[in-house]
Amino acid sequence: MTPPPLLAAAGEAAVSSGRLVPAALVGIAVIVVLITQLKVHPALSLTLGSLAVAAVAGMPMGDAIDSFTKGFGSTAAGVGILIALGAMFGRLLADSGGADEIVDTIVGRSSTRTLPWAMAAVGALIGLPMFFEIGLVLLMPVIFLVSRRSGLSLIRVGIPALAGLSVMHGLVPPHPGPLVAIDALNADLGLTLGLGVLIAIPTVIVAGPLFARLAARWVDVPAPKLFEGRPATEGAKRPSFGVTLATVLLPVALMLGKALADIFTPEGNAVRTVLDFLGTPLIALLIAVLVAMFTFGAGSGMDRQAISRTVEQSLPPIAGIILIVAAGGGFKQTLVDTGIGKLVADWVQNSGLSVLLLAWLVAVLIRLATGSATVATVTASGILAPLVTHLSTGETSLLVLAIGAGSLFFSHVNDAGFWLVKEYFGMSVGQTIKSWSLMETVISVVGLALVLLVSPLVA
Template structure:
């Protein structure tokens, strides 16, 4: 049985705690509690909340203030250089996909070929494909007119076809790089991106099926909604679009490149061989996404008739909307480094080892608690993965990737009134708060629990 179930920490190189266990636990609880309070009650921006929370943790733990500042700024800079660059490249790719009409091409091709009974499954597939490169909010805005149109033409509840699409979007957001959550957890826990990507897809497929088409059929009976007439005339056609094949190949390009490195690591397994070195370079997430963006400028940009200036403008326009995400994730890196340098993770690892707690279940529970408290999947991922840093020492590559996915599953749990996504879905679907909880919130919960279940099963064999 996997070592994940027993937390084999003996002999690992853990940070020496700066204070006793009680003081460190208190520091962590006070710091996390302050972050939750600042975000939820005082409505402070998460960037500032994470800075203040990180400083509080270090000071309460008894560290010198200058040492705390050094830890925070070091973690901030490292995260901005690594994770931040991936988020920026991913946003550029997604903007090119949307503005070129490539996303519309995927939607029209898949949905147009689906029969009435297969529409929920087609919508789940569309949500998953669109969700690979796009942030959840962008994908939702892009897909809502299509969800309206499909619901009206098929004469089925908006929820029946909408929930599967949302499940596909949300699962990709929680489990699959280059989304901020998985990429952040991969960076913090030093997980292998290719392996995590492969396992993330394995987890996402059954999870989307259960939380999407299957749960969507139930939710569509509980809440019956008609699509608003105002969207019937929504015009989504563009004069030129890249073909479906070219669009799909470009979307999957970074995924294939990153997976190729993981395959080469297994098949070749010789860092001195040229072929291994080549795959190590092109499969590096930064290089893979950079190649994908450059290719997309041709296939999406030139392929849809954009001029060079238009392509430049499109890429430039992708960056301002993600500025908030970049600074939040980077501040999360600073918060993580403070937790690591104070030795709180070491104390948590000692406790978990003595209690014989599954590291996967612990990772999921921590993410769930932060998600429920803050409403943010990104903050839940940052905080939970920060606490798990010392606990993954000694685990295999596959096991560390499963911890990343357990955190991702927990970060999706029960979106409710403190989550901006909750209100976005409510307004687009025209639902009451109660109806949104019965559909969207429960779908997120099913997604989270199913994801954990699949991760635990994989943990037995890895």
């Protein structure tokens, strides 16, 4: 006997729902094993993980490929160009000597007692437009030099700078992680940027200068005899501190201006229309790069060929990042199209568990398993994307920040950043865990606490 259509549909839905959770777990497990055990590139791992999710969930492979390519393309279009522009800006800042100018000016005006605080400010400021790895390499000579000249522990000086870099990397756009989460969750970039900076400042203070006091008691290592001096390029000059600072903060000011205009001016207002255009991430970063070509490039004595070479050299290092981010978008779209995200959303609604806490926990688990903050962010964003239909604009921005905080939790041996810090600082694995890994954990926990604290105010 043929069952009634409604009953048949209900049975198919029940079977489908029963396969969704195993599909999500299998997909994440595939990604984790491929990255951690088989050392497969994260972009390939995310691609194979997406196909695994679709296969276990019962999605036709043709539809699975369509979902993945749709998510890959939309994410690359929405985020890839922003990452590329951010890389161009960061390289111009570094090659012009503007980053050195910021560092030397702030550190030169600090006493021995305030140096850790100054280093935290330097790390945060340099970290605003730069990727973590680039900022780390850039700051190492300064960290070593300040430690040797001041007589302060390398940990006492270095941890605050690393905290500034890491917090900006995890919480504040235009870094890849926050941008991906903003794109996946349809969050307001200006509001997320403002809340991100608001939460980042106290987080840097706690995980930087304050935590460094404790970490310096547990780990005592001398500054390595590296970077004794950095030869200046003949004929080169640095842009001034004021010009450098203004250029660095220009895209931030444009994006915040858009957010404020959207809040305080009526729709259709001429000022709001202009600020909405200028504050669009693509336009804000494009303007910043064009301005930097003059203030950083021409301002430091570069000719047109040198500026072009700097911009060109900024792109190859971030090709892999763009691929990972785009593949993460494909994975997210697969999760959405199979209905897994909706299943998680329904479970969260009925569980009474805080959405922000859940977002943090999901990101923490993926971060611990894969060692990648970016993979943790894109995967958690995909899983939690369906929840935003029930959230306000402010809550959606806080969801982005909760995921970002979770993505920084306890960096350990499966994280490239762990080994980068270990080797530069000349520490053992144990010393790196007691300093760098715990610092990352403090950032993650304090970031979550502040997100939860701010939540009632923006709901």
